[in-house]
Amino acid sequence: xxxxxxxxxxxxxxxxxxxxxxxxxxxxxxxxxxxxxxxxxxxxxxxxxxxxxxxxxxxxxxxxxxxxxxxxxxxxxxxxxxxxxxxxxxxxxxxxxxxxxxxxxxxxxxxxxxxxxxxxxxxxxxxxxxxxxxxxxxxxxxxxxxxxxxxxxxxxxxxxxxxxxxxxxxxxxxxxxxxxxxxxxxxxxxxxxxxxxxxxxxxxxxxxxxxxxxxxxxxxxxxxxxxxxxxxxxxxxxxxxxxxxxxxxxxxxxxxxxxxxxxxxxxxxxxxxxxxxxxxxxxxxxxxxxxxxxxxxxxxxxxxxxxxxxxxxxxxxxxxxxxxxxxxxxxxxxxxxxxxxxxxxxxxxxxxxxxxxxxxxxxxxxxxxxxxxxxxxxxxxxxxxxxxxxxxxxxxxxxxxxxxxxxxxxxxxxxxxxxxxxxxxxxxxxxxxxxxxxxxxxxxxxxxxxxxxxxxxxxxxxxxxxxxxxxxxxxxxxxxxxxxxxxxxxxxxxxxxxxxxxxxxxxxxxxxxxxxxxxxxxxxxxxxxxxxxxxxxxxxxxxxxxxxxxxxxxxxxxxxxxxxxxxxxxxxxxxxxxxxxxxxxxxxxxxxxx
Numbered sequence: 001x002x003x004x005x006x007x008x009x010x011x012x013x014x015x016x017x018x019x020x021x022x023x024x025x026x027x028x029x030x031x032x033x034x035x036x037x038x039x040x041x042x043x044x045x046x047x048x049x050x051x052x053x054x055x056x057x058x059x060x061x062x063x064x065x066x067x068x069x070x071x072x073x074x075x076x077x078x079x080x081x082x083x084x085x086x087x088x089x090x091x092x093x094x095x096x097x098x099x100x101x102x103x104x105x106x107x108x109x110x111x112x113x114x115x116x117x118x119x120x121x122x123x124x125x126x127x128x129x130x131x132x133x134x135x136x137x138x139x140x141x142x143x144x145x146x147x148x149x150x151x152x153x154x155x156x157x158x159x160x161x162x163x164x165x166x167x168x169x170x171x172x173x174x175x176x177x178x179x180x181x182x183x184x185x186x187x188x189x190x191x192x193x194x195x196x197x198x199x200x201x202x203x204x205x206x207x208x209x210x211x212x213x214x215x216x217x218x219x220x221x222x223x224x225x226x227x228x229x230x231x232x233x234x235x236x237x238x239x240x241x242x243x244x245x246x247x248x249x250x251x252x253x254x255x256x257x258x259x260x261x262x263x264x265x266x267x268x269x270x271x272x273x274x275x276x277x278x279x280x281x282x283x284x285x286x287x288x289x290x291x292x293x294x295x296x297x298x299x300x301x302x303x304x305x306x307x308x309x310x311x312x313x314x315x316x317x318x319x320x321x322x323x324x325x326x327x328x329x330x331x332x333x334x335x336x337x338x339x340x341x342x343x344x345x346x347x348x349x350x351x352x353x354x355x356x357x358x359x360x361x362x363x364x365x366x367x368x369x370x371x372x373x374x375x376x377x378x379x380x381x382x383x384x385x386x387x388x389x390x391x392x393x394x395x396x397x398x399x400x401x402x403x404x405x406x407x408x409x410x411x412x413x414x415x416x417x418x419x420x421x422x423x424x425x426x427x428x429x430x431x432x433x434x435x436x437x438x439x440x441x442x443x444x445x446x447x448x449x450x451x452x453x454x455x456x457x458x459x460x461x462x463x464x465x466x467x468x469x470x471x472x473x474x475x476x477x478x479x480x481x482x483x484x485x486x487x488x489x490x491x492x493x494x495x496x497x498x499x500x501x502x503x504x505x506x507x508x509x510x511x512x513x514x515x516x517x518x519x520x521x522x523x524x525x526x527x528x529x530x531x532x533x534x535x536x537x538x539x540x541x542x543x544x545x546x547x548x549x550x551x552x553x554x555x556x557x558x559x560x561x562x563x564x565x566x567x568x569x570x571x572x573x574x575x576x577x578x579x580x581x582x583x584x585x586x587x588x589x590x591x592x593x594x
Contacts, residue, residue: 005581020086021076021166029060033074033164036113036148040070044151044161052095054128062102062151063158065354073105076166078112081141081505085169085201085230088119088147092134093155096125098365098497099387102156104149104555108136112144124428127183129160135169135231159536169230171263172200174207174220174255176270177233184275184391184415186525187246188564189532192219192238194270196228196255200263204228208257209236213249222257237530246278246414246462277414278463279562280536282523283390285383286320286490286502290350292325292332293435293442301359301369302439309373310443315378318363319488319502320444321424323349324433325358329374334433334445334478342477346446348453353497364499386521389536391415392501394462396489400482403475407450407487407505410467413460417493419500421458423450424478424488428506432480447477447485455492519558522579531568537561541579545591548574567593 016168023031035041040062047056049063064070094102098337107116116529119134136147149168151159178195187566192211198204206224219240228234242251254269260266289306291298310320323346324332336342353362361369364387368379395433396409404578407423409587425448431441449455458466474482486506492499524537540563545554545567553570575591 018078018170019165019167020081021164023164024058025060025162026058030074033076033149036073038071038073038150040068040072040153042068042070042072044072044074044155047160049158050097051160053159054093054095054157055156056160059160061158061160062153064153066153067100067115067155068153069199069266070153071150073107073148073150074161075113076146079145079147079166080143081136081145081166085135085137086141086166087169087199088136089131089163089167090149090161091131091163092122093126093128093129093160094122095127096496097155097157100155100366101125102154102159103152104159104161105152106132106134107150108139108141108150109146109148110140110142110144112567113146116148116492121358125156129162131163131267133175133177133197135197135199138229138231146563155452169200172202172204172258172260173198173264173267174204174258174260174262175199175264175267176253176255177267179251179253179270179272181251181272181274183246183273184277186389186391186562187244187281188562189566190242190244191530191532192240192242192251193255193287193530194236194253196234196236198228198230198232198234199267200260201230202260203230204234204258204260206257206259209238209241209253209255211238211242211251211253213244213251215250215252241532244274244276248416249274249276257412257491264420276413277391279391279414280525280534281390281393281414281501281537284390284502284504284536285364285380285387285479287314287318287320288349288353288362288498289320289322289326289444290355290358291322291442292327292335292358293433293437293439293553294329294331295327295358295439298359299437299439301361301371302442304455305370305372305376306359307443308359309376313373313377317384317496319490319504321426321446321488322442322444323443323446324442325350327354327358328435332433332435334430334442335545338477342446342448345449345453348449365497390501391524392419392491394489394491394501394503396487396503396505398487398505400485403473403482404471405474405487406469406471407489408467408469409489410465411458411460412465412490413462416460416462418459420455420459420492420494421468422453422455422488422490422492423468424448424453424490425450425472425474426486426488427481428478428484428486430478430480441465442499444486444488445478447479448472448474458491522581522587522589524577524589524591527589528594529567531570531593532564532566534562534564535579535581537581539581541581541587544578544580546576546578547571548576567591
């Protein structure tokens with residue numbers, strides 16, 4: 001229930017940027033703020049929850065393990081902001097968890113908390129704390145104004161909020177408040193984009209926008225004839241393109257030479273560290289399924305939904321590991337006995353994800369235990385369309401000699417970093433673990449991790465191929481037929497749990513992600529784009545682009561993998577891209593230019 005609170009005594013405004021409200025949570029949460037629950041029962045708290053490795057000491061956090069869209073705000077008391085120009089400052093971070101980001105809103109009420117208007121919403125990942133400023137004059141603040149900071153849970157890591165202040169603005173101030181550059185990009189032509197904000201009083205009509213990479217050449221563009229009024233933002237795209245090469249780089253962007261006297265130079269510049277991948281590959285989606293032959297719901301899910309879907313649609317598009325678990329009751333016979341090596345290995349993966357129910361299906365670590373083959377197919381199609389670029393390539397093979405299996409692989413990293421390599425031996429079909437739920441055969445069943453499901457820590461250096469080999473005597477496992485074995489190899493980030501790449505090899509010679517499997521796996525990145533787009537394809541393709549009226553607006557022949565196309569001349573809109581390979585196979589993609 002909304003409540004109206006008494007006026008906070010306004011501090012003296014006799015000095016520049018006089019603060020009328022501050023909260024740094026040093027004395028706990030909510031401090032001087034009032035918690036306002038919009039829906040659910042999730043509260044802000046002192047540094048807590050899973051931040052994804054971010055230090056949240058002395059800050060407020062908002063987190064829940066579920067995807068439930070709980071909404072809770074921290075609200076200021078009612079403030080008299082009826083005269084003068086005021087701005088809101090705060091620092092915010094919220095890291096991405098399995099492609100999910102919690103959402104954050106800054107809202108204003110001018111009637112004591114009855115009605116609210118959103119001033120700023122932040123849905124994207126913010127890896128490290130960033131200071132934000134909003135001039136609120138455009139929202140016509142009154143003597144009964146309140147500001148609130150609302151978190152909305154979406155299954156991401158904790159929202160981390162700190163250093164809130166509301167202060168009067170008495171001078172002119174141009175600031176770079178955003179750089180629209182991903183932290184990880186593919187080498188090629190990159191546009192420098194971002195936002196300049198007027199955090200002062202008088203309009204900004206002209207300025208220079210500058211950028212440089214790693215302290216090198218300065219690129220300057222002059223903007224004239226603007227009218228950026230107090231509190232307004234100006235989104236820029238610099239005319240000069242950055243020819244990004246592989247490696248770690250620092251991009252520095254700043255505003256200068258404004259028509260007003262900038263009273264605060266500390267916010268004129270914004271820097272961002274960018275990892276540029278030297279190349280890219282098609283990302284093979286990966287399923288991890290937790291099931292049991294003693295679980296009645298598992299029978300229904302596997303028999304009626306998952307098995308028909310995977311055998312007819314998913315087997316040549318994604319990798320799969322089925323971990324047979326030890327519940328309910330005595331559990332699946334292939335889950336092993338308590339304390340046995342196989343039980344310990346399966347339990348490692350159960351604990352890793354916090355799985356507590358069967359069946360549970362994870363697609364690239366996202367839960368997707370849907371009730372029909374159609375829903376499963378839609379989810380896989382969505383994953384292929386949205387999470388289809390990897391900065392790693394894995395080439396794997398295996399041989400069998402008696403009871404010994406030997407797996408060899410080359411891991412090619414297009415970026416540097418620390419990751420965990422998993423090598424999982426599976427049996428494509430088993431029948432020896434039949435129990436009580438009615439299932440008579442089971443597919444892609446976990447047999448052994450090499451050397452275990454703890455995996456192998458790799459410290460990868462960009463473009464340096466790592467060769468690995470593992471051999472194991474499978475006579476100590478539940479293998480029924482040695483010639484029915486296959487291997488799933490995948491690379492995972494243990495901090496975020498993100499699947500970076502996966503591949504599959506079996507006796508048939510099918511390896512997902514290689515030439516035979518990739519004809520339909522041509523990728524346009526980024527998509528949507530502002531006009532610069534890269535084509536990722538194993539083979540050269542002829543490109544034809546059509547607008548929605550069917551008019552052919554662009555053609556280019558023999559476009560090689562990792563080629564960058566500048567399509568900014570096509571203008572904004574939705575286009576249909578036909579890509580035809582050397583065998584005449586056509587792949588059709590929708591491209592959005594924004």
